[in-house]
Amino acid sequence: MSSNNLDQLYxxxxxxxxxxxxxxxxxxxxxxxxxxxxxxxGDRIRLTIKVEDGIxxxxxxxxxxxxxxxxxxxxxxxAIKGKKIDxxxxxxKIFSDMMQGKEYDDDIDLGDIEALSGVSKFPARIKCAxxxxxxxxxxxxxxxxx
Amino acid sequence: MxxxxxxxxxxxxxxxxxxxxxxYLDSAATSQKxxxxxxxxxxxxxxxxxxxxxxxxxxxxxxxxxxxxxxxKVRKFINAKSIQEIIFTRGTTTALNTVAASYAAANLKExxxxxxxxxxxxSNIIPWQQVAKxxxxxxxxxxLQEDGTISLDDVRATVxxxxxxxxxxxxxxxxxxxxxxxxxxxxxxxxxxxMVVDGAQSAPHMKIxxxxxxxxxxxxxxxxxxxxxxxxxxxxxxxxxxxxEPIEFGGEMIDxxxxxxxxxxxxPWKFEGGTPIIAGAVGLGAAIDFLNEIGxxxxxxxxxxxxxxxxxxxxxxxxxxxxxxxxxxxxAGVVTFxxxxxxxHDVATVLDAEGIAVRAGHHCAQPLMRWLKATATARASFYLxxxxxxxxxxxxxxxxxxxxxxxxx
Numbered sequence: 315m316s317s318n319n320l321d322q323l324y325x326x327x328x329x330x331x332x333x334x335x336x337x338x339x340x341x342x343x344x345x346x347x348x349x350x351x352x353x354x355x356g357d358r359i360r361l362t363i364k365v366e367d368g369i370x371x372x373x374x375x376x377x378x379x380x381x382x383x384x385x386x387x388x389x390x391x392x393a394i395k396g397k398k399i400d401x402x403x404x405x406x407k408i409f410s411d412m413m414q415g416k417e418y419d420d421d422i423d424l425g426d427i428e429a430l431s432g433v434s435k436f437p438a439r440i441k442c443a444x445x446x447x448x449x450x451x452x453x454x455x456x457x458x459x460x
Numbered sequence: 461m462x463x464x465x466x467x468x469x470x471x472x473x474x475x476x477x478x479x480x481x482x483x484y485l486d487s488a489a490t491s492q493k494x495x496x497x498x499x500x501x502x503x504x505x506x507x508x509x510x511x512x513x514x515x516x517x518x519x520x521x522x523x524x525x526x527x528x529x530x531x532x533k534v535r536k537f538i539n540a541k542s543i544q545e546i547i548f549t550r551g552t553t554t555a556l557n558t559v560a561a562s563y564a565a566a567n568l569k570e571x572x573x574x575x576x577x578x579x580x581x582x583s584n585i586i587p588w589q590q591v592a593k594x595x596x597x598x599x600x601x602x603x604l605q606e607d608g609t610i611s612l613d614d615v616r617a618t619v620x621x622x623x624x625x626x627x628x629x630x631x632x633x634x635x636x637x638x639x640x641x642x643x644x645x646x647x648x649x650x651x652x653x654x655m656v657v658d659g660a661q662s663a664p665h666m667k668i669x670x671x672x673x674x675x676x677x678x679x680x681x682x683x684x685x686x687x688x689x690x691x692x693x694x695x696x697x698x699x700x701x702x703x704x705e706p707i708e709f710g711g712e713m714i715d716x717x718x719x720x721x722x723x724x725x726x727x728p729w730k731f732e733g734g735t736p737i738i739a740g741a742v743g744l745g746a747a748i749d750f751l752n753e754i755g756x757x758x759x760x761x762x763x764x765x766x767x768x769x770x771x772x773x774x775x776x777x778x779x780x781x782x783x784x785x786x787x788x789x790x791x792a793g794v795v796t797f798x799x800x801x802x803x804x805h806d807v808a809t810v811l812d813a814e815g816i817a818v819r820a821g822h823h824c825a826q827p828l829m830r831w832l833k834a835t836a837t838a839r840a841s842f843y844l845x846x847x848x849x850x851x852x853x854x855x856x857x858x859x860x861x862x863x864x865x866x867x868x869x
Contacts, residue, residue: 319478320813320864324806329865355805356822356829356836378835380805442805 322432323439324381331385331426336392339374346457350449352441357383361391361449365457370394370402375446382430382439387446389426399454406451413440461758467845469494469750480815483850488633488661488794488841489819490683493747497686500746504739511735513712527738530745531728534693537748538678539669544727545701547694548741552660553583555679555694556627558731559656560587562704563677563696564625570596573623575653577602577610577639578831579632582824584658588627597624604831607785608635615647623653630662634823634832634839635784636767636794638662642673649674654700660684663693664843665763665792667756670695682740687747691740694731701727708733759844763793766842770795770851777858783832793842796823799858802865804838810861816854 344362351358357379364372373391377384390409394402409427411418415434433443467473470492475482484492504526510519512527531543540546549555564574564587574588578601592599602618605611610628619626626648630641645655654676662668664685670678677700682691696704706713706724713733715723724730751759768788774780779800785791799807808820819839822829829835840854 320810323809324864354821356826357805358835380803380836382805436809439805439809 319435323436325429325432327426327429328381328385331388332381335375335384335388337374337388337395338376340376341372341374344372344374346453348449348453350445350452352379352383352445354441355380357442357445359383359387359446359449361387361446361453363394363450363453363457365399365454368399370397370399370454373450377446379445380439380442382433382442383445386430386443389430390446390450393425393427394450399458403451403454403458406447409447410444413444461754461762461844463762463845463847466754467847469496470845471495471498473845477815477817478813480813483814483816483853485840485842485846485850485854486817486819487664487843487846488684488839490689491664491686491843492845493688494686494750496750497688497743497746501688501739501743504742509739512738513729523738526742526745527736530741530748533745533748537668537752538663538693538695539671540695541671542698545695545698547696547701547728547731548736549679549692549694550690550737551681551683551692552658552679553692555677555692556583556656556658557587558694558707559627559677559679559696560591561707563654563700564588564591564597565594566705568592568595568597568624571622572597573600573620574598574625574627575600575602575619575623575648576627577629578604579608579610579635579637579825579828580627580629581633581658581660582826583660584627584629584656585827588625598622601827602628607787607790608632608783608832609637609785609790610639610644612640612643612647615644619647619651619653621651623648623651625656626653627656627658629658629660630668631665631792631794632784632828633661633794633841634796634825634828634837636791636796637784638666638790638792641675645674645676661792661794664751665756666760676700682744682747685744685747686750687744688740691737691744693744698727701731704731706730706733710734712736754844760792762844763842763846764788764791766846766848766851767791767793767795769848770840770842770854773851773855774858777855777862779862780858783834783837793846794839795841796837796839798834798837799862802861804836806865807838807858807861810864811854811857814853814857814860816857818854 341362346363359377508522510523512524659680663680678695683689710733804820
C-alpha cells in the first residue's frame with residue numbers, strides 16, 4: 315500500500331497519544347470550560363483549563379473523535395501546561411501556521427506537536443487537528459480580556 | 461446492462477487518485493455525471509443560453525422549450541398527472557423547506573402533530589422543527605426496529621387523528637433501508653394526514669410512481685441521479701399546490717404587479733421566483749433520458765446485487781460492524797459500517813490513499829447516529845457504474861486499514 319504518505323500523517327507519536335491520551339478528563343477546579351465540535355464530522359471536545367496568575371496551571375480534555383483530533387488534543391494540553399497565556403496563544407499561532415503549511419517560528423521546541431506537521435498535506439484532516447487548539451484559543455482569549 | 465460500457469460514459473471514473481485507479485463509492489453523497497449530461501450542459505451554454513418565459517427571440521424560445529421539456533421528462537419519470545405538479549427547486553432541501561414553510565405553516569395549529577422517523581436526514585428534520593416551533597404543533601418520531609427498519613405497527617401507533625403531516629425518507633442514506641412508503645401513506649391518509657416523501661436516495665435508484673405510492677409531496681435532487689448540482693424537484697398534488705402560497709417572491713412568478721399587491725402565475729411557475737435553474741433542469745432532463753435508457757429496474761437490480769455482495773464480503777472482516785438490516789432484500793446500495801478501534805475518518809483517509817472514496821461522518825443524520833450509538837460511521841454507496849471489483853478493492857482496503865492501524869503501534 316502507498317503507506318509512505320500515510321506514515322507522514324500517522325506518526326508513531328500521534329498513535330501513542332491517541333491510544334494513551336495525556337490529560338484526559340474534566341478538571342473539577344478549572345476556571346474555563348470550552349465546548350467545541352466539528353459539525354461536518356461529529357468530532358467534539360470539552361476542554362477544561364485552570365489559570366492561576368496568568369499561567370495555565372492545568373488542562374484536561376474529554377471528547378470523541380478520530381486519531382488526529384484526539385492526539386492533537388492530548389498534545390495541546392501537554393504543551394500549554396505551565397505556560398503563560400500569551401505563550402500558549404503564541405503556540406496556537408505556530409500550530410495554525412504549521413497546519414496551513416506556512417513557515418513557522420521554529421525557535422520554540424514543539425516537542426511531540428511537531429509530529430502533526432504531516433497533517434498539512436491532508437487538507438481534509440486539518441480541521442480534525444485544529445479542533446482542540448481552537449477551543450484553547452477561545453478560552454484563553456476570553457480569559458485574557460478579564 | 462453492460463457495466464463496462466456504462467463506465468465508459470463516465471469520464472471522471474477513468475483516472476488515478478493517489479496513484480491508484482479511482483474507486484468511487486460515495487454516490488449517496490453525489491453521483492458522477494455521464495458524458496450525455498455534461499455535453500447537454502455544454503450545448504446549452506454554447507448554443508442557446510437565454511432566459512426563459514419572456515424573450516420573443518429565438519434563443520429564448522429554445523431555452524424555454526428545453527426547460528419545459530425537462531419538466532415533462534420529470535413528470536413522466538415519476539408518473540405525475542400533470543406538469544403543474546412539478547416544481548423545479550435547488551434540491552431536496554429546498555423542496556422539503558417549501559412544503560414546511562408554505563403548506564405546513566399555513567395548515568398547522570397548536571395540538572397538531574408532524575410525524576417523522578429517527579432515520580431522517582437533517583433536511584427532513586429541521587424544517588419540521590422550525591414549523592413546529594412557529595405553529596405550536598408537536599414533532600413526533602417514529603421508533604425504529606432493532607435492524608433499523610420501520611414497522612407498520614409503530615406507524616399505526618404513532619400516527620393519530622391529530623397528525624397532519626407524515627414525512628419519511630423512501631431510502632435511508634445511512635442504513636440503506638427501503639421504507640414501505642405506500643403503506644405508510646395509506647395509514648397517514650386514514651388519519652387525515654398528508655404524506656411527504658424524501659426521495660433523495662430513492663429517485664436515483666428505483667422506479668417511483670407517485671400515483672401508485674399516493675404520496676402528497678415528493679422531494680428529490682438531480683445531482684444524486686447523474687444530473688447537475690443545484691437542481692431538484694418538488695412534486696405535489698395539484699389541489700394542495702393550488703392552495704399554497706409561494707415562499708419566494710419576485711420576477712418570473714407573478715401575474716400582475718400593482719403598487720401594493722400582486723397576483724401569482726399559475727402552477728407550477730408561482731413557486732419558481734427569479735430566473736430559474738435553466739441549465740440544471742435541462743441537465744436533469746438529460747440525466748433522466750440516460751437513466752431511462754438503461755432502465756431503473758435494471759439499475760435497482762444491479763445495486764441490490766452489489767449490496768448483497770458487499771454485505772457478504774464485508775461481514776467476513778473481523779471487527780467490522782455493519783449498520784442496518786443484513787438482509788439484502790431490505791436494502792438499497794448503501795453499506796454503513798465501523799471498524800473496531802479505528803475511527804471512520806481514519807478509515808476514510810487510509811482508503812483514500814488506495815484511491816477509494818467513501819464517506820465518513822454523521823451523514824447529516826445526527827439523531828440516527830445517536831440511535832445507533834455511534835458518533836460517526838463510514839459509508840460505501842453504490843451506483844450503476846460500480847462493480848464487484850470495486851467492492852473487492854474496498855474489502856482489501858479495509859483489511860489493510862486494520863493492519864495499518866495495528867502495525868503503527
